[in-house]
Amino acid sequence: MPGPFAQALYDHHFGEQSGPLRYRNGEEIEEPGVEIYFDEAAPEPDDWLPAHLDGPLVDLGAGAGRHALAFQERHGTVAVERSDLLVEVMEDRGVRDARRADMFALREHFERDRFRSALAVGTQTSLARSMRGLRAFLGDLAYVTAPDGTAVIDGFDPDHERTRGKLDYYEDPSDGLAYRVMQLEYDGTLSEPWLYRLFSPDRVREATAGTGWRVADVRYGDDGWDHLFEVTLEKR
Template identity: 35%
Template sequence: MLAHWRDDPGRLTYRDGTDTQDGTVAEFYFSSPESWEAKTIDRLERLCDHDPILDVGCGAGKHLLWWAEHGVEATGVDVSPNAVLTARERCEVHRTSRRSGEAAERGFEAVLLGNMFALPVETGAFGAVHAVGTQLGLGRSLAGIRELLGEFARVTDDGGVAVVDNYDPTRVGDDFLGYRSDPRAGIAHRCFHLEFERETAAGERYREVGRTLQFLLCSPARLREATNATPWSICDVRRTDGTGHYSAVLEKRGPAGSEPG
């Protein structure tokens, strides 16, 4: 992300053994709202009434910039120092170039370095959590996802909302990069690592290999199971046509564990 932002992009590859997939950095991290699907805009708009918003795994900050344009308070957090640096630089460019006014003040962005399992923010500080990019699967088990949802509950207020996403293993197969089957219904796994290559100005080749990432893939029904013993309840699931991808909107349960209204 940082290399792309500074106009020295190189090549990012997802790899699982001999299977590879292009990292599509420009399309995934730097796309403009004009190219986004309507459901993406709907998801962002749905959280606008619940600001301030915490964008978990904010990457290069494209969603932070969208909320800023709409006068919505949002804070980003990412575990990657270079992603945080990229998002901070982009947000600073946006801050200095936009017009002054109430919307500009309300749309102030901050970007923090931190682990999503121990978010570097105060308890109850946010009205909503936005965690898309299938980070939820990094819980690696239903228990791990439950732990992560517990952390999202900690940082949101009593009326908190969360948007998460994942892949439904009942709708993907062996050709899905990094796919690992599981005997349990509605459960599978995904493993891959990232490789980044570019040529320096001096003509030297630079290559970095990331650690192996392990994701739990779970169906919406299994995600609902993971919300047990958390304050969250799934109120909406939206699927991406032709893929196993889906996003889910979670709301805090009412007093004594009652369902949200």
């Protein structure tokens, strides 16, 4: 059975949305609006993000395909999602190569050195759930990217005040770590809890040990997004 997140995006895209998508933490509720997942992502060639990517490119946790649509003209792009519904949405929106695959099992889906760059923005890397899980993900990502490959991932800084104010934030006594535990609800269906492990950039740097990556750059957002960071990874 499709999860609430995929079903809500699918219904929105095809004009059949029957109610809001809700984020829940017990009785606390937020309704972010699914439109945000369809916003255009059209960076200029001299913007920060395109400067760190090359093709062929894999877009991990691609959602409704906003980044794949922005980059596929410039780079051969493969968009990856776990849901058949989201793959169908991406294809209908014009993503040329959308595939059902698990971003945390990349070796099962792609051969060694398949891509020149990888993109995982939307904080989905935090679904690795632990430092060990993050390190395993980075190792798999190194396997499917070329020896001179790059990657860009993002996350919410667990020590930032805005992150601490999130609906589903839970503290951790360790420096640079925290949790988010969130459930999604749509059309009467409540998802299993989504467990996010929040990592600071220093913790990402720690997790790269032994994976073949190094942190080349860290950039924080602005205009109310200064709690969101993007990390550029390069092969050692």
